[in-house]
Amino acid sequence: MTDAALSPKSRPAVLRWRMLPLAIFGLLAVAPFLTGGGADYALNLLERVMIFAIAVLGLDLIVGFGGLVSFGHAAFIGLGAYAAGILAFHGVGDMLLAMPAALALSALFAALTGLVCLRTRGVYFIMITLAFGQMAFFTASSLAPYGGDDGMTLRMRSTVAGFNLLANERAFYYVTFAAVLLVYLLCRMLVASRFGRVLRGSKENPTRMAALGFEVFRYQLVAYVVSGAIGGLAGFLLANATNFVSPAYMSWQRSGELIVMVMFGGIGTLDGAVLGAAAYILLSEYLSQWTEHWALIFGPLLVAVVLFARGGLIGAFKRLRRRRA
C-alpha cells in the first residue's frame, strides 16, 4: 500500500504522499494557537489523540508490516504508564529517568513474551498475545500498594531535569507532539529500510524469506520489541497527560480499540495509523457528548467500515483521488 511512497521511480506519487503527513503534523503543530487561550480541554483531547497515535504507529509496525496481529498491545501502554507512576510514587518523578525506564520495561516485556509468542502463527498468535496482556492486567490489579484495581493518582507531572516544565499544558502538548513526530519518522525509516523489507517479506511469505537466508524469527522479534517500546512511550505520556494510572489501561478491550484504530486508518499505512487514532478518539468523544448511547452508532459504523470502506480512511482517500484523476 505504501509502495507508491517508497519506490524511487514515481516521483509525483512521492510528492502527493508527503502532502498528507505534512498536513496532519502541520495542523497538530499549530493547533494550540487555533484553540485560543484557556482551551485546556481541546489540548487534552489532542494530546490523547497524539498519545494513541504513537501506540497505534507501533502496533501498525507489527500488524501492518509484519503481519503479527497483537491482541495484547495495551499491556505495553500500561507498563509504560505504571513505570512512570511507580517511580513517581517513590519520588523519582523526572522524565529523564522515568521515560527510559518506561521504554526499557516495555521493551523487556516484549522481548520475553515475544520469544514465546512468535513461535505461533495466525489466530494462535492473537490468542497468546492476549494471554500475556491479561497476565499484565491481573498483575497490575494485584499491586495493592499502588492502588490495585482502582489505580492511583499521580501528584504531578514528571519534571524535566528538575524543572516543573510539563505543568504548562502547552509545553506538555509540544513534548507529546515531538514524540509522535519522532516515532512517525522512526517507523517510516524502519519500514523503508532493509529491515522493513525483510519484515514485509516475512509477512507475505515467511518460508521464502527463510529460504533466502533470513532468520525471520529474529527480525520479527526486533520489530516486536520496538513496537512494545513505542507502546511504553505512549504509556509514559498517557500517565502524565491524565495524572493517573490504572489496570484499565491494559484491559483487552483497550487492545481491541488499538486494533480498531489501525484498521480505521488503513492497515500498513503509517499516515493511516495517525489518522485512525485521531478519527477514533475524536469521533467517540463527539458521539459520547451528543448521546450517552454512542455505541449504538459507533458499533454499526465499524461494521460499515469493514463492509464498505476497505483500506480504511487512507483507502477511501485513494479511491477518491483515483475517481478524480
Next chain:
Amino acid sequence: MSLLLLIVQTLNGLQFGVLLFLIAAGLTLVFGVMDFINLAHGVQYMLGAYFAVMFYALTGSFVLALLLALLASLAFGLLLEFAIFRHLYERDHLEQVIATFGIILFLNEGVKVVWGASPLSLPVPEALGGSVVLMPGLLYPVWRIVIIVSGLAVALLLYVLVTWTRVGMLVRAGASNARMVSVLGVDIRRLFMIVFGFGTMLAGFAGIMIAPILSVQPGMGDTVLILAFVVIVIGGIGSIRGAFLAALLIGLVDTLGRSFAVDILRLFMAPSPARTVGPAIASMLIYLLMAVVLYVRPAGLFPAKGRG
C-alpha cells in the same frame, strides 16, 4: 482447606466448565468450519439470558421461557448471519474481528436501552430450587446439578451428531478442508447456516441456564467470550472433543485456583502478601496454562486435521 470444600469447588468448576463448553462448542465449529472469528458469540450468550428473563416475565413458566428464548436466540443468530456475517466469511480475520467487535458494542448498548442498565434476575424453577444432600454434611444446589447434567447431555448429543450423522460428517470434513467439501458438491452455505444456527443456539442455551445463578446484565458476554476463546485455542480449533476437555480443564483450574490460591501460597508466604498475590495468580492461571500449552503445542491439544 477441607475435603468438603474441595468437593463443592470441584463441582462448581465442573459446572463452569460445562457452561464454557456450551459456548465454546459453537465458537470452535464456526471457526473451524467457516474460518470465521465471531467475537459476537459472547453477546449471543447474553441475549439468551435476556430473552429468558423477558419470556419468563411474559409467560410465567420457565419451560416456556426456555423454549421461546432458544427459538429467539436461533432466529436472532440467523438474522445476523444473513445480514452481516455472510459478507465476512471471505474477508481476513482482522476484518472479521473489527466487524464483530462493532456488533458487540452495538448489542451491549442496545440491551441497555431495551432492558435498562441495572442487572436483572431470573428465579430458579420451583421444582428445581433448593439443595440436595450429596454426602453427609454436603449440600449442593439442585440447579447447578441440572446445569452439569444438561451440559453433559448436550456434549453427548453433539458427539453423536458429529460422529454418526451425515451432517456431522460434513461438519468434520468442513473443519479439515472446507473448500474440498464444497468442490465435492455440498452446498457449503447451507452447511454454514446450520452450523452457525446450532452454535448460536448453544450459546443462548448457556445464557438461559446460567441466568438463575448470575445476574443478567449488559457486558456479561465479554468475559465469557475471552474464556471461550482460551478454551478453543487450548483444545485446538475445530475440535469438539478438544473444546470439551479444554472447557472442563479451564473450568476446574479457574474455580479451584480462585478458591485455594491464597491457602496454597500461605504455605510458603506470609499471610498478608499471600492475600494480595493469591487472587492475581488465580486470575492468571488459565492464561498461563494457555501460554504453556501453545508453547509446547502451537496448534492446541487436538488440532482438527488439515490445519496448521
